[in-house]
Structures are given as C-alpha cells and as structure tokens.
Amino acid sequence: MAGGLSSEALLRSAYGVANSLLELEPRITQEALESAVDTVLAMPRFIGVDRTRLLRDLEARNNTLVSGYSVIDDKDFSAWVAKARENRPFAFWDRYRHWMDRGKRWADGPLRQMDRLTDDILDRLRNPETAGAWDRRGLVVGDVQSGKTSNYTALICKAVDAGFPLVIVLAGVHNSLRSQTQQRLDEGFLGFDTRLGLLADEQENQRIGAGRMPSAAFLVAHSLTSSSEGGDFKTATANGTRLIPGGRDPIILVVKKRVSILENLLAWVLSVRAVEDASVPGGKIVRDVPMLVIDDEADNASANTNEYRDDDGNIDEDADPTKTNFLIRRLLTSFEKSAYVGYTATPFANVFMHHEARHRIAGEDLFPRSFIINLPAPSNYIGPERVFGLNRPGPDGEARGLPMTREVRDAEAIFPPGHKRDLQVTELPKTLKEAMLAFILACAARRVRGDVDVHNSMLVHVTRLIAVQEKVATLVDEHLVDIVRQLEFPGTGGTAISELEALWQREFASRAEDLRSLLSDHDLPPVNWDEVRSQLFDAAKRIAVRQVNGSAKDALDYVTHPEGFSVIAVGGDKLARGLTLEGLSVSYFIRTSRMYDTLMQMGRWFGYRPRYADLCRLYTSPVLVRWYRHIATATAELREEFDLAFDNGESPLEFGHRVRTHPDGMLITAANKMRAGTRVRAGxxxxxxxxxxxxxxxxxxxxxxxxxxxxxxxxxxxxxxxxxxxxxxxxxxxxxxxxxxxxxxxxxxxxxxxxxxxxxxxxxxxxxxxxxxxxxxxxxxxxxxxxxxxxxxxxxxxxxxxxxxxxxxxxxxxxxxxxxLDRPAQDLAMSQTVAAWEKKAEPKRDRPKSPSGPFIRRQxxxxxxxxxxxxxxxxxxxxxxxxxxxxxxxxxxxxxxxxxxxxxxxxxxxxxx
Incomplete structure (x- = not known):
C-alpha cells in the first residue's frame, strides 16, 4: 500500500482528491463523477484502490437527499450570523466542515443543511456581543442515532468562532456516554486528545480528527474535562489549569448530569468569575461571559418531575424542583448572558414543561420558549418507520418494514420478567447463539465488500441488572471462543460451520434481493457464501466481548482502534440511551419499557448503515415489534402536528399546548414528566x-x-x-x-x-x-x-x-x-397539505398523495x-x-x-x- 497506508486510509485520501476535482465542476453529473474517479485512479499512489467503492462513496455524497427542517420560534431575534461570518474568520467551523467532508465523508446534502441549520440556531440565540442581560432557550428534535452530536459540534464550533468564550455540554448520566461525547468533541472541535492533557498549547503534536486534516490550522481552545472514563469535571483539576471563563481562550467542559458534578461546577464558576450582586438570587452573578449550554438527551434527567403547583393549582415558586433540573436552571441564571439548546429524539418531556413554572432561586423552567426545530433525517437514515413500517392505511400510510427482524420467544424462560440480581444463568437462549452467528456472518460479508478496517458492533440487552449482565457476558465469551476454535480447526468437530452456512442461506441469501430492492438508495454489492466462508475465521477472531455497565472497566473505545474494532457489547441502561455503537449490525434486545420515549431511545439499531444495511438484524420479541410499529405511527402523526404549527406560524408556547393536549401526546412519556399525577387532561x-x-x-x-x-x-x-x-x-x-x-x-x-x-x-x-x-x-x-x-x-x-x-x-x-367533505373542501385540504410540504427547504422528497389529517379537520x-x-x-x-x-x-x-x-x-x- 502507498506510504504504508491502510486500505481505508488510502481510500479516504483518494476520496479527498476526487472531491477536490469535483469542486471545479459547475454541475455534478454521473459523467463528472466517473471522470474524477478515473483521473484519481490513474495516479500511481492510488493504484489498487477499489474503483466501485470510491465511485459509490462519491455518489452517496452527492445524491443523499435531506428534507427541509421546520422552525417554530418566538420571532424575538434578528439575524446576525451572516454578517459576523463576513467580518471575522469562522476557523473552527471551516476546519470541522473540512473534517466532516473529507475525513468522515458526509454527503453534500446533509453537510449543507447542517451549515444552514446551525446558522439558524445561532441566529436565534444572541450575538455574544449583545449588551445587557439575555437568556435564550431552544430545542432541536432529531431522530435516534441520526447525527445530533455532529450537529451540536458544528454549533459549538460556530458559537466559539462568533465569540462565545464558555461552552458546557451536559452529556447524559453515565461515564461511558460522557466519555464518548468528549471523544467526539475532541475529534471535531478541539482537534486533540484530552486524555493526554487539557490545555491546547500542550497538544500541538497530539492532534486527532479535525486537527489532523492536511493543512488544518492548530486552533486554541481548552477543555476542563477529558475523554478518559474518569475525566469528568473536578474542581482541583480546573484550579490547576489556572483557566478562567471569559479569558483569552475559549473553554469547553463535557459533564454528566449528576448532582455532585453540577454542584461542583456551579460553585467553581461562581468562585472564579462571579461578582457580588444582592439583587439576583444567590447574591452572585457572572457578567460579560456569554455561556452556551448544550443539553444532550435533553429529555433525560433535565426535566423537573416534582410537583410545581400549590393546593389551589397556582405556580408555587417555593416548590422544590428535582436537583438536576434545579442545578441546570441555577447555572443558567448565574450568568448575565446565557443560551441553552437541548437536543433529543424524544422531545415530549421537554414540551410538557409548563411555560410559566418558576422557582424563586432557579428561575424559570427549561421550556424551549425561544425556538423548537424539527430536524428530518437524510434519505440514507434507517429509522423506526423504515425498520418497522407504519400502521396507517391509505396511499400515504401503510408502509412495509424491512425484513430484518427475528422473533425471540425462548429468552423469557432464561430471563423471566422481574428477575433478581441473583438469577442463575447457566445457558444462553438458542436465539442469542444464532444472533452471534449472524454477527460473525455480517462481519465476514463486510470484509468481502472491502470493509476490513472498520468497526463492527453487536448489542446484547437482556437485563438491566449488572450482576446478570456479567454472567451473560461470560457465557457469550465462552461461546465465542468455541466458535472461533471450530473455525480455526474445522476438522476437530463441532457444528459451527454448518450452522453458519444454513443461517446464511436462510437469513441472508434468501432475503438479499428483497432487501436490496427496499434499500435501493444504498450501495449493497451482492455477496455469495463461498466469499463469506473464506472470511469467517479472520472476522471472528477479531471480535471481543465487552461489558458496558456501571461497574465494568471495559469501554467501547473505538478511537484507540484505528484499524477497526469488532465487539459484542453486553449491557443494560448504558446501552439504552445516547451511546453510539459504531458499525452496529446485529441487536439482541428483549428488554421492555412502558414508556414510548424510553423504547425509542433504546433503539440503538436506528441510524446510518453504509454498505451493510442489508446485513443488519434485530432479534427481539413480537410484542416489541408491535409496539415499535405503533410508536413509529404515533410519532409520525405528532410530527404532522409540528408541521401544522410551523405552517400556521405558531410559537413554541402554542405548539407546546397543542402537544400537551393532544391525545397522542399523552402516550409518549412518563406521567411525572407531564406533571399530570394520576389524571391526564387531553383536548x-x-x-x-x-x-x-x-x-x-x-x-x-x-x-x-x-x-x-x-x-x-x-x-x-x-x-x-x-x-x-x-x-x-x-x-x-x-x-x-x-x-x-x-x-x-x-x-x-x-x-x-x-x-x-x-x-x-x-x-x-x-x-x-x-x-x-x-x-x-x-x-x-x-x-x-x-x-x-x-x-x-x-x-x-x-x-x-x-x-x-x-x-x-x-x-x-x-x-x-x-x-x-365536498370536492372543494377536499381540494383545499389537499392544497394546504401540499403548501405546507412546499414550505420546507430544498431538497424535498415524498410529495403528499392525499391530504393530511390536520388539514382535513380544518375544513x-x-x-x-x-x-x-x-x-x-x-x-x-x-x-x-x-x-x-x-x-x-x-x-x-x-x-x-x-x-x-x-x-x-x-x-x-x-x-x-
């Protein structure tokens, strides 16, 4: 390989050169794509690069569509970002965009939309140079595993470029999610590995991600947290850096939503930057340091689940909110200038917040009064509607799910509902053993397609109890060792190879044509058994088993495996929210939840599956398949309500009222997040x-x-x-x-x-x-x-x-x-439905074939x-x-x-x- 580069690194380099050539083209046509590929492959350094693979990657970049997003806002803002970008360099953003384009190979459509969207969000915050006190609250709604982290990384880059000197990211409640989020920000924003130190000026030779892009400038921003498992905020560490928010260089912190962490963070900020002011709650305030708070998974832990009314039903400013909610609000009110942006795939707990709820010290609740943005996923995203289909009859309704689910009926006997931590687990369900074989097949098939130095993950989620997870992980590891032994020494007995072949023919080969037709927008080259058989041992021997739970030392540290990490992750709650499983192809999931938002967040199998979407399999119970399909339908209908609010020019307050009083809205989240006690009110x-x-x-x-x-x-x-x-x-x-x-x-x-x-x-x-x-x-x-x-x-x-x-x-x-309805009323409902669709930004897809329910009922x-x-x-x-x-x-x-x-x-x- 050229210069000792791996096949993946060489492909990335060829991809970057081809993109540079395409930028010279006035219009990207198929002929232009093929010409660029042929020009690149004629260069001696790129001999051996897979032409088909390079061409498909370039096609994906230029052909991926993304629908326009909808914005509901309070209109209390004036656009300022465009002018700011003319008058000052946006260096962090330019570097990050280059990284997402050339390093991560994002498609052009989603990349351009991310640029527009983050400008729109920043406009709805405040120019950090705005004088006086201000406080902005917003919410961005996107699908599970659809790229929200990339989106807020872009927002952070632009905010720092624009002059926000302090950024705080609230990253879930577990160490693993916080660590993974910090790793993503190390790559995309900081450009260096924080495990090696927190100060940018000490890290010029330890660049990663965006910082390693060719000709990338080394930009100075410091972190007071690191991506190591124990790298959360510590007062002593912060004091040791001698950094002060609002100083010469920007500062970022990535912290868990844990009471002790937030208490220490708030105390530190007030001690090093606040001034005395008897007129504000607490008697101290930080002036002239604009702060941006990003709340990842904003519906989790952030919402106040305590009662906030008195016996007469009035807002009680003395009613104590939950501690996490209180500390987030207190952090915001401790700054004269603050902006808060929540990101979530399940926004209903946030919208259910009461817009008038206040506390005498913490101030108003986190209701997104300034704006709510509905962010549709690109065409190459595989979400609930695509996996499970919809239950809506009619031309725009009934949608067939992908044939990738396998029913699990034998797990309950081993993991009975309500089991305790001392449950004896001496064997694995047959379906789990089959799922492990499916994972090995998926890894091998990806190797056949040329994806060798890539990450592969399998999720095993059968219990929330750590003691039981440990037993399962041990049995999974033992079974994996036995399979690898049989593949290495096929003449020593065992049925693994025959089982793998039978499973390939039954589960993969028989469904291949159907899946390729349903996933026609994906690059899915055909693969046969003989090719897969030749890669089985090499694929299987790379697989490791990791526990991902509160006590495990194992971590899904993909960053330290640049040549690819194949892992079977056994866990519970830590696998259920926020944590990204890179290259996830097989999921074994039998946990049940009573809440729609929790079930959606547990769906780690949603996301982007380039070149292996047809190899993905979900092993789960029939009842969960039914519920996910129902949830997909309910969520689709609520997003119709969102589009209606957008079309009518409604504010976040008006939309919040609509969702709170919509019968579907009552199904979505826990009662304590709706502040409804044991009774629910609906309109x-x-x-x-x-x-x-x-x-x-x-x-x-x-x-x-x-x-x-x-x-x-x-x-x-x-x-x-x-x-x-x-x-x-x-x-x-x-x-x-x-x-x-x-x-x-x-x-x-x-x-x-x-x-x-x-x-x-x-x-x-x-x-x-x-x-x-x-x-x-x-x-x-x-x-x-x-x-x-x-x-x-x-x-x-x-x-x-x-x-x-x-x-x-x-x-x-x-x-x-x-x-x-008579014909004129039907035509009007149809025209209003199409008009709402046409208001969405280009490019658009799925033009309505029949009028939408809300517009029908308006007639x-x-x-x-x-x-x-x-x-x-x-x-x-x-x-x-x-x-x-x-x-x-x-x-x-x-x-x-x-x-x-x-x-x-x-x-x-x-x-x-």
Whole structure:
C-alpha cells in the first residue's frame, strides 16, 4: 500500500482528491463523477484502490437527499450570523466542515443543511456581543442515532468562532456516554486528545480528527474535562489549569448530569468569575461571559418531575424542583448572558414543561420558549418507520418494514420478567447463539465488500441488572471462543460451520434481493457464501466481548482502534440511551419499557448503515415489534402536528399546548414528566380518535349498542357502505355513553369522548354529524349489524394472552376521513397539505398523495363531527364481530380539556402485565 497506508486510509485520501476535482465542476453529473474517479485512479499512489467503492462513496455524497427542517420560534431575534461570518474568520467551523467532508465523508446534502441549520440556531440565540442581560432557550428534535452530536459540534464550533468564550455540554448520566461525547468533541472541535492533557498549547503534536486534516490550522481552545472514563469535571483539576471563563481562550467542559458534578461546577464558576450582586438570587452573578449550554438527551434527567403547583393549582415558586433540573436552571441564571439548546429524539418531556413554572432561586423552567426545530433525517437514515413500517392505511400510510427482524420467544424462560440480581444463568437462549452467528456472518460479508478496517458492533440487552449482565457476558465469551476454535480447526468437530452456512442461506441469501430492492438508495454489492466462508475465521477472531455497565472497566473505545474494532457489547441502561455503537449490525434486545420515549431511545439499531444495511438484524420479541410499529405511527402523526404549527406560524408556547393536549401526546412519556399525577387532561379539538384495542368480553354489548344506534337512523337500501348526514349530536352522545372501550384504546376512551361531546353540545357545537358505516370490507365475511348486512374489513391484528384482548394498527384510511367533505373542501385540504410540504427547504422528497389529517379537520365546521363505524375481521373466527369506530373532530378554539379517568401510563402498564 502507498506510504504504508491502510486500505481505508488510502481510500479516504483518494476520496479527498476526487472531491477536490469535483469542486471545479459547475454541475455534478454521473459523467463528472466517473471522470474524477478515473483521473484519481490513474495516479500511481492510488493504484489498487477499489474503483466501485470510491465511485459509490462519491455518489452517496452527492445524491443523499435531506428534507427541509421546520422552525417554530418566538420571532424575538434578528439575524446576525451572516454578517459576523463576513467580518471575522469562522476557523473552527471551516476546519470541522473540512473534517466532516473529507475525513468522515458526509454527503453534500446533509453537510449543507447542517451549515444552514446551525446558522439558524445561532441566529436565534444572541450575538455574544449583545449588551445587557439575555437568556435564550431552544430545542432541536432529531431522530435516534441520526447525527445530533455532529450537529451540536458544528454549533459549538460556530458559537466559539462568533465569540462565545464558555461552552458546557451536559452529556447524559453515565461515564461511558460522557466519555464518548468528549471523544467526539475532541475529534471535531478541539482537534486533540484530552486524555493526554487539557490545555491546547500542550497538544500541538497530539492532534486527532479535525486537527489532523492536511493543512488544518492548530486552533486554541481548552477543555476542563477529558475523554478518559474518569475525566469528568473536578474542581482541583480546573484550579490547576489556572483557566478562567471569559479569558483569552475559549473553554469547553463535557459533564454528566449528576448532582455532585453540577454542584461542583456551579460553585467553581461562581468562585472564579462571579461578582457580588444582592439583587439576583444567590447574591452572585457572572457578567460579560456569554455561556452556551448544550443539553444532550435533553429529555433525560433535565426535566423537573416534582410537583410545581400549590393546593389551589397556582405556580408555587417555593416548590422544590428535582436537583438536576434545579442545578441546570441555577447555572443558567448565574450568568448575565446565557443560551441553552437541548437536543433529543424524544422531545415530549421537554414540551410538557409548563411555560410559566418558576422557582424563586432557579428561575424559570427549561421550556424551549425561544425556538423548537424539527430536524428530518437524510434519505440514507434507517429509522423506526423504515425498520418497522407504519400502521396507517391509505396511499400515504401503510408502509412495509424491512425484513430484518427475528422473533425471540425462548429468552423469557432464561430471563423471566422481574428477575433478581441473583438469577442463575447457566445457558444462553438458542436465539442469542444464532444472533452471534449472524454477527460473525455480517462481519465476514463486510470484509468481502472491502470493509476490513472498520468497526463492527453487536448489542446484547437482556437485563438491566449488572450482576446478570456479567454472567451473560461470560457465557457469550465462552461461546465465542468455541466458535472461533471450530473455525480455526474445522476438522476437530463441532457444528459451527454448518450452522453458519444454513443461517446464511436462510437469513441472508434468501432475503438479499428483497432487501436490496427496499434499500435501493444504498450501495449493497451482492455477496455469495463461498466469499463469506473464506472470511469467517479472520472476522471472528477479531471480535471481543465487552461489558458496558456501571461497574465494568471495559469501554467501547473505538478511537484507540484505528484499524477497526469488532465487539459484542453486553449491557443494560448504558446501552439504552445516547451511546453510539459504531458499525452496529446485529441487536439482541428483549428488554421492555412502558414508556414510548424510553423504547425509542433504546433503539440503538436506528441510524446510518453504509454498505451493510442489508446485513443488519434485530432479534427481539413480537410484542416489541408491535409496539415499535405503533410508536413509529404515533410519532409520525405528532410530527404532522409540528408541521401544522410551523405552517400556521405558531410559537413554541402554542405548539407546546397543542402537544400537551393532544391525545397522542399523552402516550409518549412518563406521567411525572407531564406533571399530570394520576389524571391526564387531553383536548380533542382537531384530532381523530379511533379504537385500536378491543376487549372481547365487550364485543356483544358494543355490537348491540351499534345495532340499536343504526336502527334509530333513517332506513337505507342495500348492503355495504351506508352514510347519513345531519345526524343529531345527541344520538352520537347516547351511543358513546353505551359503549365500553378497552383501556388500551387511549385515544378512543368512550367516557372521555362522551364528556367532550356533551360539553360541546351544551355550548352549541357538534350539533350535526355525518355517520358512515364502512361496511364494504375486503374479508369476504358477511355479518349483520342492526338492520344492515356488511362485509367485515381485514385489519392486521394481534391476539393477546388467552384471546381476551385484540389489538390492531391504524383503523382509518385518509379516504374515509374526507368522506363528509365536498370536492372543494377536499381540494383545499389537499392544497394546504401540499403548501405546507412546499414550505420546507430544498431538497424535498415524498410529495403528499392525499391530504393530511390536520388539514382535513380544518375544513370541517366546529358544529359538525364525523363518526366512522368499522365492522372488523380482526380476531379468530367467531360469531360476534368486533366493531371499531373513529371520530374526526373539527378544530374548536373554545373546546375544553377533558380528564381521563385513568391515565395512559397506567393503561400502558397493563399491556405488559
């Protein structure tokens, strides 16, 4: 290899030269790409570089699309960054951009969007030269494992360039996540390895990441924390550096959200920089030192989960918040000039914060009053919708998930629910052993494709108890050693090779064509068994087993393995949030959580999988597959609400109210993060409520109730679909009062719906309804409901336990929800949907094919509702059909909030009992 470079390093170098040539092209065409590749490969130093691989990497850089982002803000800002970039060098940003382009080989579309987005965020903060006191609070929402760390690294670079002298990054609650975050900032921002020292002027010869890029300037910024496992903030270390915030050079700290750390940090800052001021809480304040706080995983630990109201329901400024929340707020209020930006994939705990909550010392809560930004992932991101699909029928709805999941049904016998730390674990589930073989196959197949010096990871998450994790890690290591021995000495007996071949044919070869068609935007060269077989031993012998938990000394230290690190990571909570598993291909995950946000954060398998997306496999339980699919659907619908708020020009406060009172919003996070205690209040204005769960015991009663309701309607001839207009709202109310709905149908809680309709009727609203009996299903099974013979509709379903409960995905098709609108109203809903889509920045994808639900409901008068009745074939054959219903409510600005008798958290718990 040229100059002793590894194949990966040589490819990176060739990639950089080819990109330089492409920058001379007025327009990037396929011909220009191929010409640049051929020119580079003609150079003697690049002989031997894989032409196909280089060409695919360049194509990915130039063809990856990313949708425009939406911004909801308070309009209390004036743009200043563009002018600042003209008047002063943005050296940290220029170096970081060069690193992401040439070093990390980011695609051009996402890189340009990151530049625009971070300028927009910085604009919404304050110019650090702004006089007087100011305090800005914002939130950036992105998908799990979608590049949020890269985004806030870019923001930090620009903020320091613009004149922020102090940056504090709140990086989770575990050492491993804090250490990994510091490593990423060492690479992208500082340019040197903080494990070797904290001061930039001592590290010029220890450059890493952006600092090692050819011709990169050595830029001075100091860190008071290091990337070592124990490198968190220490007062003695900070004092030993003699650095003071606001001095000549910028300072960064990466700290855990732990009470003791934050207490020490706050005390140190006040001791070295604050001045006495009796008019401020605490009597001290730091003046003229603009501070930027980045809160990574901002929904975790930062939110105040204590009660903040008095007995009369008023804000109580003496009510003590949680300690972590208090200290973050106290840090912000201790600075005259501060900016706070939270980053999260699950923002609901943040939006549920009350915008008026205050504490006499800590000040206002962390509600993102200044701005909220919805950041879509690029086209090459593999997220929940792509992995699990959606449950929304219709042209824009039902989406097929990738065929990469494998059901785990044998783990519960070994890791029973509620097990204790003294659980005896003497064997691994057969599915876990299979998952280990799948990981070896994935590593070998990547080597066949030329990806030899790369990271490969497997996640094993079966318990949160460290003592049990240790036993599992030991058994995994022993089993791995046995497999490697069989691969090294194939004639000594054992079944590993035959099992690997059988698994390859069954799980990989048979699905290869299907996956490549579903992942047509990925570069996935075909691989055959003979090629994989030749790489099995070399792949397997590089694999190490690591525990990643609170007591383990093992760490996923990818940085110290430049030639690639292959690891099976066994852990629990530390693997569940924030921690990035580089090159993750196989996940074995059987933990359950009752909270949507927790489940989403546990999904470490979401992210970018260049050249190996087809090799990824997820081993998990059927119930988790179902829940993730449901979560993906609920999250997609809530993002529609975000886009609606953006389209209407709403502020963060207005959007926060929308989410807090949206029935879907009640499902997303823990009750204490919603400050709702044991009761949840929700508003139904502008929403759709539909039954997605059924108690079979109520089937006959509900069938009778619908039959009586339909008998009371004017007669209709024929069978199948029937429609009635101008139905009296009192009749619909009477039906709702007779129905029994399952606890799992949170949005279709019959009691809450009846209370809402009754209130609106009493106030002269919802007096007229359109009722549709959707009786022309596709099952071929006919039944009678009241006086009407109907064909039951098929819905994907799951029967639980002894058959007493049935759940489905989405009930309603968009075409049904517009059935009461005339053509002009339907066209207007469609045009408004497209207009909202067109407001997003270029490049865009997925032009809507049907109107979005919120825009449909905006066309309906507040006096009119829509009731859809669905006879379903969604259970084992039985004489009594299940009947689902949906209510599409118009927007009504005067509508009240309705109390749920039992909150969604308790309802969700029942699913796992």
């Amino acid at each position: 139904f204005s502008g929403t759709i409520s539909e039954t997605v769960a059924f108690d079979v015991a109520s089937a006959q009663k509900n069938l009778d109730a619908f039959g009586q309701f339909l008998k009371s309607m004017p007669d209709r001839d024929g069978t199948g679909r029937q429609r009635w207009d101008d139905v009296d709202g009192a009749k619909v109310l009477g039906l709702l009062q007779r129905l029994e709905t399952s606890q799992e149908s949170w949005k279709a809680n019959a009691r809450a719906l009846a209370d809402y309709v009754a209130d609106r009727l009493a106030n002269g609203r919802l007096g007229k309804w359109t009722v549709v009996l959707v009786g022309e299903g596709d099952s071929g099974i006919t039944k009678w409901i009241g006086p009407y013979e109907v064909i039951l509709a098929n819905r994907r379903n799951q029967v639980h336990g002894d058959g007493s409960r049935v759940t489905i995905g989405r009930l309603v098709s968009p075409s049904d929800e517009v059935s009461d 309906r008068s507040p006096d009119r509702g829509l009731l859809l009745i669905y006879p379903l074939n969604a259970r084992p054959p039985a004489e009594i059909p299940l009947v689902g219903f949906a209510i599409s409510f118009p927007f009504d600005e005067h509508a009240p909030l309705i109390d749920y008798a039992e909150n969604s958290v308790k309802q969700l718990e029942s699913v796992f009992e």
